[in-house]
Amino acid sequence: MSTVATNTTSVGGPTLPQERRLVTPIPGPRSQEVLARKSAAVAAGVSHTVPIAAVAAGGGVIVDADGNSLIDLGSGIAVTTVGNAHPKIVAAVQEQVAQFTHTCFMISPYESYIAVAEALNRITPGDVAKKSALFNSGAEAVENAVKIARKHTGRQAVVAFDHGYHGRTNLTMALTAKAMPYKSGFGPFAGEVYRAPTSYPFRDALSGPDAAARAIAQIEKQVGAENLAAIIIEPIQGEGGFVVPADGFLPALVDWCRANGVVFIADEVQTGFARTGAMFASELFGIVPDLITTAKGIAGGLPLAAVTGRAEIMDAAHPGGLGGTYGGNPVACAAALAAIDVFENDGLIERARQIGDILLPRLTALQAADPRIGDVRGRGAMVAAEFVDPTTGAPDAALTAAIARDCIAQGVIVLTCGTFGNVIRFLPPLSIPDTLLNEGLDVVAAALTAH
Ligand SMILES: *Cc1c(COP(=O)(O)O)cnc(C)c1O
Numbered sequence: 001m002s003t004v005a006t007n008t009t010s011v012g013g014p015t016l017p018q019e020r021r022l023v024t025p026i027p028g029p030r031s032q033e034v035l036a037r038k039s040a041a042v043a044a045g046v047s048h049t050v051p052i053a054a055v056a057a058g059g060g061v062i063v064d065a066d067g068n069s070l071i072d073l074g075s076g077i078a079v080t081t082v083g084n085a086h087p088k089i090v091a092a093v094q095e096q097v098a099q100f101t102h103t104c105f106m107i108s109p110y111e112s113y114i115a116v117a118e119a120l121n122r123i124t125p126g127d128v129a130k131k132s133a134l135f136n137s138g139a140e141a142v143e144n145a146v147k148i149a150r151k152h153t154g155r156q157a158v159v160a161f162d163h164g165y166h167g168r169t170n171l172t173m174a175l176t177a178k179a180m181p182y183k184s185g186f187g188p189f190a191g192e193v194y195r196a197p198t199s200y201p202f203r204d205a206l207s208g209p210d211a212a213a214r215a216i217a218q219i220e221k222q223v224g225a226e227n228l229a230a231i232i233i234e235p236i237q238g239e240g241g242f243v244v245p246a247d248g249f250l251p252a253l254v255d256w257c258r259a260n261g262v263v264f265i266a267d268e269v270q271t272g273f274a275r276t277g278a279m280f281a282s283e284l285f286g287i288v289p290d291l292i293t294t295a296k297g298i299a300g301g302l303p304l305a306a307v308t309g310r311a312e313i314m315d316a317a318h319p320g321g322l323g324g325t326y327g328g329n330p331v332a333c334a335a336a337l338a339a340i341d342v343f344e345n346d347g348l349i350e351r352a353r354q355i356g357d358i359l360l361p362r363l364t365a366l367q368a369a370d371p372r373i374g375d376v377r378g379r380g381a382m383v384a385a386e387f388v389d390p391t392t393g394a395p396d397a398a399l400t401a402a403i404a405r406d407c408i409a410q411g412v413i414v415l416t417c418g419t420f421g422n423v424i425r426f427l428p429p430l431s432i433p434d435t436l437l438n439e440g441l442d443v444v445a446a447a448l449t450a451h
Pocket of ligand 1: 136137138139140142165166167168234238239267268269270271295296
């Protein structure tokens with residue numbers, strides 16, 4: 001049963017009024033000053049989509065330097081799932097930061113890292129012996145999952161999928177599908193990375209088993225199972241457009257991997273930790289991955305990431321082969337333990353489902369009235385609308401961008417995504433009150449009507 005209060009200011013953050021409040025145009029004068037300094041001091045490659053300088057956040061709002069209060073439907077890309085500055089995380093961080101900030105786990109281990117590993121081994125899918133290793137970012141977790149799979153199998157090739165996103169480091173750029181903005185001009189990329197077609201029901205109209213057979217045939221012909229260390233896939237694609245695979249697609253891939261000694265890696269960096277109405281999205285499709293990568297929602301906003309999986313695979317790397325100076329930092333581990341406690345004991349899985357029960361019907365109703373919404377899809381608090389030309393079905397990135405811009409100007413933070421830039425994704429913090437979520441959707445509907 002849910003124990004989450006949905007209309008109070010006490011859930012997830014400082015006691016901020018849970019309201020959309022615009023006291024200046026966006027950006028206001030103070031934010032403009034800060035953003036001018038950004039252009040002068042910060043590398044142009046680090047762009048931003050919401051032109052504000054944030055000063056506080058909690059519940060379902062982000063407050064800017066001018067006193068505007070914006071409805072947050074993005075959670076900093078699925079990170080502040082428990083709510084921004086959640087009081088339990090603030091307390092855990094404050095306590096730890098006053099004790100010690102770093103020893104380097106590879107030099108002097110500490111209990112909280114081990115407790116995070118134990119928790120991940122327990123809450124990830126699969127009733128098998130598991131182990132974990134901690135890192136700093138999603139990309140770093142993906143890199144390490146590939147290292148582990150290669151060492152375990154003695155093979156080199158890795159298959160990623162169309163529309164996949166796995167990060168911005170060299171190996172993860174190679175795994176990521178989309179050229180602009182993630183890859184263009186940044187090659188050469190890591191070798192032995194291959195791409196297979198995924199299941200995208202709205203665009204390929206294939207059943208899950210048929211889409212899996214298509215991918216497997218291509219992998220067998222172009223890579224060869226005997227060369228393949230791992231396939232890596234997001235159970236629901238994130239940056240690629242919140243693409244939910246057809247039923248049966250992921251189980252068929254897992255079965256093929258098991259039959260061929262290939263490590264199946266689920267990249268749950270975006271889908272993990274209650275986001276989809278299950279602790280991990282793999283559960284929604286009935287699969288048990290060999291390895292799972294996690295980050296984003298894991299620690300309520302502190303940088304932490306993990307690889308968790310079958311103990312015999314995780315133990316393939318020799319001592320000293322895995323790690324990093326900051327991996328599993330004690331402050332981040334304290335935050336993760338508090339966040340996992342909230343996920344498990346404060347009804348957040350149920351809350352994600354409730355949010356899905358608001359998002360999906362409202363977006364489906366918009367779709368019924370407006371054929372420019374070609375598809376509405378997602379699970380729990382990870383839902384998206386795909387915008388198209390109603391006559392040709394062609395992606396409509398211009399409309400998508402215009403709607404997102406209007407929403408932000410009206411004080412509602414929405415994010416876009418998709419290979420074709422034509423998807424608006426909804427990733428609200430689970431601490432958002434229903435009233436604010438509905439108000440945010442009213443603003444989206446008005447923006448759609450205005451274009
Ligand atoms: C965000 C993301 C990553 C990369 O995580 P970073 O922490 O930004 O390095 C990898 N995989 C998926 C599925 C993601 O959504």
